[in-house]
Amino acid sequence: xxxxxxxxxxxxxxxxxxxxxxxxxxxxxxxxxxxxxxxxxxxxxxxxxxxxxxxxxxxxxxxxxxxxxxxxxxxxxxxxxxxxxxxxxxxxxxxxxxxxxxxxxxxxxxxxxxxx
Amino acid sequence: xxxxxxxxxxxxxxxxxxxxxxxxxxxxxxxxxxxxxxxxxxxxxxxxxxxxxxxxxxxxxxxxxxxxxxxxxxxxxxxxxxxxxxxxxxxxxxxxxxxxxxxxxxxxxxxxxxxxxxxxxxxxxxxxxxxxxxxxxxxxxxxx
Numbered sequence: 186x187x188x189x190x191x192x193x194x195x196x197x198x199x200x201x202x203x204x205x206x207x208x209x210x211x212x213x214x215x216x217x218x219x220x221x222x223x224x225x226x227x228x229x230x231x232x233x234x235x236x237x238x239x240x241x242x243x244x245x246x247x248x249x250x251x252x253x254x255x256x257x258x259x260x261x262x263x264x265x266x267x268x269x270x271x272x273x274x275x276x277x278x279x280x281x282x283x284x285x286x287x288x289x290x291x292x293x294x295x296x297x298x299x300x301x
Numbered sequence: 302x303x304x305x306x307x308x309x310x311x312x313x314x315x316x317x318x319x320x321x322x323x324x325x326x327x328x329x330x331x332x333x334x335x336x337x338x339x340x341x342x343x344x345x346x347x348x349x350x351x352x353x354x355x356x357x358x359x360x361x362x363x364x365x366x367x368x369x370x371x372x373x374x375x376x377x378x379x380x381x382x383x384x385x386x387x388x389x390x391x392x393x394x395x396x397x398x399x400x401x402x403x404x405x406x407x408x409x410x411x412x413x414x415x416x417x418x419x420x421x422x423x424x425x426x427x428x429x430x431x432x433x434x435x436x437x438x439x440x441x442x443x444x445x
Contacts, residue, residue, distance in 0.1 A: 210313035242413035277419035
C-alpha cells in the first residue's frame with residue numbers, strides 16, 4: 186500500500202497521520218513533510234503510526250531525524266502506536282527509549298500531561 | 302528443494318517487490334504465519350542495505366536474491382559493493398541512536414542492522430564466494 190500523509194492541528198500540536206508502507210522508497214516523502222512542519226514553526230509534532238502497515242530502518246531514521254531537529258528548538262516529536270509488531274521494532278532498536286510513545290492521539294495531546 | 306531467484310536494479314522502488322516475493326515464497330515454503338511479518342521486515346532490510354550500497358558506489362549491477370526451502374527457508378541477498386563496505390555493519394548501542402554525532406546514514410544503517418539481528422536468529426553476513434560483494438544469509442524454520 187502506498188504511503189499516505191495527513192496533517193491536522195490539535196491544540197498546539199501538529200498531528201501527522203501516516204498510513205501504508207514507510208520504506209526506503211517512501212521515507213523521503215515522510216521526511217519532506219516533517220521538515221515542512223518544522224520549517225513552518227511546528228514544535229510539538231505527534232506522528233500517528235496506527236495506520237502504518239510496514240516501517241523499516243529508513244522510516245525510523247526519518248523519525249529520529251525529526252527528533253534531532255526539534256530537540257535544539259525546544260520541541261518534541263511524539264509517536265502514537267498501539268500495534269504490537271511496530272512496538273516490537275521500537276523495542277529491538279531501543280528507540281522506545283528515545284521517543285515518547287502513546288497508544289492514541291488523545292493520550293499524546295492530553296494537556297494534563299503524559300498518559301502513556 | 303525448490304529455489305526462486307530474483308534480480309533487480311538497485312532502485313528503492315523495487316525493494317517492495319522483493320519483500321512481496323520473499324513473503325510469498327516463505328508462505329509457500331511453510332514458514333509459520335506469525336513469522337511472516339519478521340521475514341518481510343528482514344528481507345526489506347537486507348535488500349535496502351544492498352540497494353544503498355550499490356547507489357553509494359555507483360554500481361548498476363543487479364541486486365540478487367535467492368530463496369530456497371531445503372528443510373528450512375533460506376534467503377540470500379547479494380550485493381556487489383566492495384567487501385569492506387558490506388562487512389562494516391555493526392550494531393549500535395541503544396544510547397547512540399539519538400546522538401548528534403551520528404550521521405543520518407550511519408544511524409539508518411545501525412538501525413537496519415539492529416532489526417536484522419533482532420528478527421533473524423540465524424543470520425550471516427559474509428563475502429561472496431566468487432567476485433566482489435557481500436551475502437546476507439537469513440534462515441527461518443519451516444513447519445512442514
